[in-house]
Amino acid sequence: MTIVDGDIAWSKTNITDIKVSLDAINARLTSIEGTLATIETDVGTLQTTVDTIQANITSLIGTVAIVDSTLGQIELDIANLDAKITSLNGTVATISTTLGDIEASLDDLNAEISDISGDVVTIKTDIGTIKTTLDEIQDSINGVGATASTTLYVTSVLSAIAAVIGIIILWFLKKK
Known part of the structure; x- marks a missing residue:
């Protein structure tokens, strides 16, 4: 053939x-x-x-x-x-x-x-x-980037609050 x-x-x-x-x-x-x-x-x-x-x-x-x-x-x-x-x-x-x-x-x-x-x-x-x-590929990354940024901001705020609370506790302990 x-x-x-x-x-x-x-x-x-x-x-x-x-x-x-x-x-x-x-x-x-x-x-x-x-x-x-x-x-x-x-x-x-x-x-x-x-x-x-x-x-x-x-x-x-x-x-x-x-x-x-x-x-x-x-x-x-x-x-x-x-x-x-x-x-x-x-x-x-x-x-x-x-x-x-x-x-x-x-x-x-x-x-x-x-x-x-x-x-x-x-x-x-x-x-x-x-x-x-x-x-x-920006559209695909935007969702992931937004989640990562939000997580970083929340972690930073919680760390700052913990540091302030620690300073207040130390201040009260020194007064006694």
Whole structure:
């Protein structure tokens, strides 16, 4: 088999071209590497582009991509699709793959902040690392920052009250 066109496979031989339905030869998608799809059939293995079989990601579970195509569904490691995080919007990452872009939450990607250097934040995920600025993720940080600031203020006020009470107690003890 040499060419896949929709649901038809064409085979060129020395004598003639053979045209056969992919259903008739039990074609099934077995893997995708980058933009190359591998199809197993009753008469052998063939390869075609992901565009030819209309492959697209329907969901992402961790690093496993669920891919639908004209030949059915397959589960793949997203690394096979040259996945890269291209942008962040709050806690949602846009992931660019050979099948197009898909969005996933940072929680689903097991994201962790690995470094903060000045205004640059490095975030490690199951898919890879992305660098962003504090300004770009300000909305996500505001809630955490407000909680941290409130805790610091309350702690400071309580410490000041404890110090004043301690001074008053010492003053009363010296008077006796």
